[in-house]
């Protein structure tokens with residue numbers, strides 16, 4: 013068995029990740045500007061009712077800006093897709109064997125899932141949360157987690173790893189969009205965001221209703237939950253192959269379980285009197301906090317069999 | 324229709340109107356019991372127990388667990404014995420078998436059974452009976468339209484709905500239809516399958532065993548209790564059921580990366596070639612890291628590997644006191660390995676050797692050695708030699724990988740008058756003081772295997788797949804009720820209600836409306 017790692021190619025891949033980050037920053041700026049403008053558009057409509065064309069112009073500009081931000085995000089996603097593929101070719105295997113690779117691959121999937129769900133207009137509104145989060149996770153990946161391409165240890169050479177990780181990444185993306193919608197829901201519902209006495213409140217008056225945001229969050233989370241359940245099962249099958257026990261309460265397994273139970277709790281909350289709405293939303297956010305914790309703190313500081321993150 | 328959900332199941336306002344209010348029970352002892360039971364099987368209790376379960380799982384990832392990391396627990400006791408004592412009393416080193424963790428999940432499962440069994444009965448009855456009567460006030464349903472129509476449209480609606488898979492009840496002046504019973508079936512199936520998973524884990528674990536055995540190339544393993552280095556059976560495992568087979572390790576191969584500068588020495592592949600002898604005769608097999616050897620009811624897993632230098636010790640009289648491969652334990656990624664040789668039959672004194680093996684030796688400026696590559700390109704053995712009473716005769720079991728040197732005299736090594744011994748393959752060296760000699764006769768590899776029997780695995784997998792299927796059905800299939808009612812002025816009302824979230828509810832109503840003849844008259 014021979015493997016030719018291609019370090020040059022992985023360097024180019026890193027450059028393209030940087031390019032993608034630059035575009036994500038642009039997309040973030042455009043979408044926040046768009047929000048600022050929706051707020052001022054209303055101000056103008058109030059103060060200068062007569063000058064209708066000003067209002068129309070700002071509105072079209074703002075619409076354009078929103079569309080442009082999404083197109084820029086699309087291009088950033090394509091670039092990131094190229095970078096991830098090149099990284100995989102450079103390493104001659106799936107590009108998610110260490111934290112750097114896992115971060116770039118999962119950011120790519122989050123962006124792709126988000127762009128695909130854009131035909132739901134309720135989801136337009138969280139664009140800055142998506143580009144912002146992607147920017148942070150790529151920033152952390154390139155500055156904190158970067159490692160050169162390397163081969164993976166034999167315990168990780170399994171198609172169950174491929175399945176397990178793909179599904180985990182997909183689940184994480186759905187959970188992320190669910191969490192972003194929940195944050196928006198909570199803000200939308202809070203008393204300080206009601207009314208139109210300041211710019212912030214005016215921005216939120218353009219958002220879908222709190223109930224709609226809540227319902228959409230739920231829909232993303234149920235898909236995430238099914239995928240996460242599958243992650244759990246695929247992980248157990250892989251552990252059985254590699255370590256002859258399907259479940260050993262290894263740190264990573266513990267956290268996969270905790271996340272699953274928390275989201276099961278969320279789903280229950282959605283059906284429990286007195287727990288729907290805000291409380292369930294907080295519970296969903298706790299679930300996502302556990303997802304982030306699992307990927308960062310657990311990978312970096314906890315001991316266990318899964319500690320091969322290449323750092 | 325009676326409420327088949329726990330009493331605090333969140334219903335929409337419209338749903339609540341359809342459900343009967345729960346009957347008030349008289350208090351008294353029985354009333355209390357019933358009240359307690361209802362509390363335990365309420366949605367809120369289930370939710371709180373789920374959250375408790377999540378919280379209770381956390382410490383197991385913070386403290387080392389005896390089951391997964393016994394060494395870590397030992398370290399805690401060495402580093403901070405008092406704290407470790409306290410943690411141990413709180414069962415924080417055995418979280419997942421602790422009293423408090425077990426209490427939570429047992430309560431959760433009692434609650435689960437108490438919740439699911441009555442729901443099953445009610446669901447069964449619901450499936451056997453007709454859809455609910457059309458409620459008097461349809462305007463209040465989540466989706467509602469009116470349009471022109473009459474009796475004929477009712478019949479047509481019944482036909483359309485039937486074709487769409489609804490259970491339909493056509494009455495005098497209304498149609499009541501319901502579909503998506505599979506949602507509740509899936510939900511119940513999911514919860515039952517969780518119980519099945521728990522049972523499979525418990526029963527399977529009780530009937531399982533796992534044993535370890537280290538084999539040097541050429542060694543033969545015979546599957547009986549005496550052949551295991553360690554053996555841990557589950558509570559109910561019957562040792563007479565060991566599958567009768569033998570296995571010889573013919574060859575162990577490791578492939579390292581030699582090509583990619585950043586990655587030199589990283590292992591790419593481990594492969595143990597074995598010959599298996601069982602009731603089917605002799606066969607060749609292969610064990611790799613993700614690829615256990617599967618025998619009937621028994622799996623052989625590759626867990627570790629290392630070098631086993633072949634060493635011969637001769638005593639002061641020139642007689643062979645020890646000869647054979649010695650299993651060395653790897654200490655780092657480049658396989659610097661530590662081994663212990665004991666020769667209790669040597670004369671004039673027993674001999675003990677503590678030895679380091681360097682597959683590719685490199686001398687550091689300090690004079691000490693290190694290994695710079697995990698494969699054996701330039702192998703070297705260094706040894707410290709001890710003489711005296713090895714303490715093997717007093718019947719206390721000794722770790723074969725450790726040598727207690729407190730009562731021994733070091734005759735070669737850092738703390739002795741003579742330097743440690745250094746041997747390359749084929750070389751031999753005198754043990755200073757006329758105690759004998761050691762020779763390094765060759766190099767083989769060994770592999771560490773787990774041999775395990777895990778009858779629960781299949782059932783756990785089966786029940787989790789059923790759980791997953793049930794979950795998908797439960798979450799993605801919509802449960803809807805649709806009503807069409809003829810009202811005054813040649814008009815019909817169409818209304819629908821969903822259990823839970825249903826993105827298509829309004830489309831269902833307007834689609835049905837469009838397919839029925841008669842003009843629209845607004846709503």
Ligand code: HEM
Pocket residue numbers: 275276279280282283328329332364365366367369373431432434435436438439509510513514517793794797798823
């Ligand atoms: C082992 C513990 C449990 C787990 C992991 C669990 C998990 C889940 C999950 C993931 C769902 C959402 C998917 C679905 O609708 O099928 C759910 C729904 C449900 N569970 Fe559980 N559950 C547990 C225990 C219980 C208990 C003890 C009760 C009884 C109080 C219960 C009652 C329900 C009900 C009524 C629903 C339907 C909720 C709805 O209509 O959306 N579950 N459960």
